[in-house]
Amino acid sequence: MRATDHELIADFRARCSERGLAVTHQRTVIYKALMDSRHHPSPEEVYRRVRRQIPSISLGTVYKNIRIFIDHGLLREASPHHGCARLEINLEPHHHLVCLRCRAIVDLDDEAVEPVRLKSRPPAGFRVERCLVEVLGVCEKCSRRK
Amino acid sequence: MRATDHELIADFRARCSERGLAVTHQRTVIYKALMDSRHHPSPEEVYRRVRRQIPSISLGTVYKNIRIFIDHGLLREASPHHGCARLEINLEPHHHLVCLRCRAIVDLDDEAVEPVRLKSRPPAGFRVERCLVEVLGVCEKCSRRK
DNA sequence: TGACAAACGATAATAATTCTCCTTTAATGG
DNA sequence: CCATTAAAGGAGAATTATTATCGTTTGTCA
Numbered sequence: 001m002r003a004t005d006h007e008l009i010a011d012f013r014a015r016c017s018e019r020g021l022a023v024t025h026q027r028t029v030i031y032k033a034l035m036d037s038r039h040h041p042s043p044e045e046v047y048r049r050v051r052r053q054i055p056s057i058s059l060g061t062v063y064k065n066i067r068i069f070i071d072h073g074l075l076r077e078a079s080p081h082h083g084c085a086r087l088e089i090n091l092e093p094h095h096h097l098v099c100l101r102c103r104a105i106v107d108l109d110d111e112a113v114e115p116v117r118l119k120s121r122p123p124a125g126f127r128v129e130r131c132l133v134e135v136l137g138v139c140e141k142c143s144r145r146k
Numbered sequence: 147m148r149a150t151d152h153e154l155i156a157d158f159r160a161r162c163s164e165r166g167l168a169v170t171h172q173r174t175v176i177y178k179a180l181m182d183s184r185h186h187p188s189p190e191e192v193y194r195r196v197r198r199q200i201p202s203i204s205l206g207t208v209y210k211n212i213r214i215f216i217d218h219g220l221l222r223e224a225s226p227h228h229g230c231a232r233l234e235i236n237l238e239p240h241h242h243l244v245c246l247r248c249r250a251i252v253d254l255d256d257e258a259v260e261p262v263r264l265k266s267r268p269p270a271g272f273r274v275e276r277c278l279v280e281v282l283g284v285c286e287k288c289s290r291r292k
Numbered sequence: 293t294g295a296c297a298a299a300c301g302a303t304a305a306t307a308a309t310t311c312t313c314c315t316t317t318a319a320t321g322g
Numbered sequence: 323c324c325a326t327t328a329a330a331g332g333a334g335a336a337t338t339a340t341t342a343t344c345g346t347t348t349g350t351c352a
Binding site (some may be wrong): 019021022024026027056057058059060061064065082083085 | 297298300301302303307308309319
Binding site for chain 2 (some may be wrong): 022034035037039040041042043044046066072073075076077078079080081082084085086087088089091099100104105106110111112113114116117118119120121122123124125126127128129130131133134135136137138139140141143144
């Protein structure tokens with residue numbers, strides 16, 4: 001099921017040249033490290049992995065390439081509102097409307113969304129506390145400017 | 147519909163003494179600033195608001211109290227995975243299982259969740275890109291330890 | 293192969309957050 | 323009320339995450 005390294009790298013080269021990105025050794029190893037991680041790594045984690053193959057790589061290069069990958073759609077940030085803590089005053093069940101540009105968060109009444117229904121049971125041992133729906137998009141203000 | 151300042155503060159005092167928290171001037175003003183903000187403020191934003199009433203307040207105090215409010219359930223973090231960037235390799239539509247303790251994120255197949263249905267239309271001008279379900283809880287590993 | 297833009301590495305800078313330590317204040321019990 | 327004491331506040335250093343700068347190196351493409 002998993003692509004071979006060779007396929008992975010061929011694919012990477014193609015995606016780079018489509019976008020006019022140079023295929024450097026560092027970039028390739030970073031990409032592979034990302035694709036090899038099953039979960040949702042942080043930049044630090046990627047850096048640690050990559051350093052096993054290129055001990056001299058700079059953390060800045062990892063950050064720069066992650067940013068480039070995100071900007072070119074090879075990758076995404078798992079959290080639509082990352083950067084600084086955002087506080088939730090409303091403790092009643094409710095959902096969120098999140099702008100991917102300015103990161104504004106607007107509450108959505110619980111009744112505004114059909115109840116979330118899981119078809120399969122979550123992994124054994126995971127105690128579900130609540131389900132949050134995040135409607136992601138671009139707010140009016142942001143879609144007007146540019 | 148909105149509680150008066152007086153009610154708000156009486157309520158705050160009650161919640162503090164229930165939990166053995168001292169009711170200080172700073173703490174009260176921070177609480178009020180939080181409750182007065184309609185959206186999802188960052189600590190910096192709270193600091194800016196509070197400083198209008200207590201210009202000498204320290205940013206550390208604001209952070210400390212926000213943490214205390216969160217720990218005592220008076221407040222929540224809007225983002226279940228905040229702290230450092232988390233990267234999303236899987237670009238196919240899917241959802242997340244998030245541990246509130248260790249912040250682990252596990253992907254949930256798109257088919258594992260009934261499609262999200264909004265009962266009401268999002269605010270005019272908001273262009274919806276996708277809907278993400280975050281199933282929040284405590285993972286097996288974390289619920290075992292303590 | 294050579295020119296040139298793009299990428300890299302080192303490191304400084306910035307932003308967000310926590311920690312330390314000393315001083316002040318709220319709670320409480322006489 | 324007043325004294326005691328633990329909790330809280332303030333100043334600022336420290337830490338962590340991230341971005342920017344700048345001189346050097348390396349892909350890309352003619």
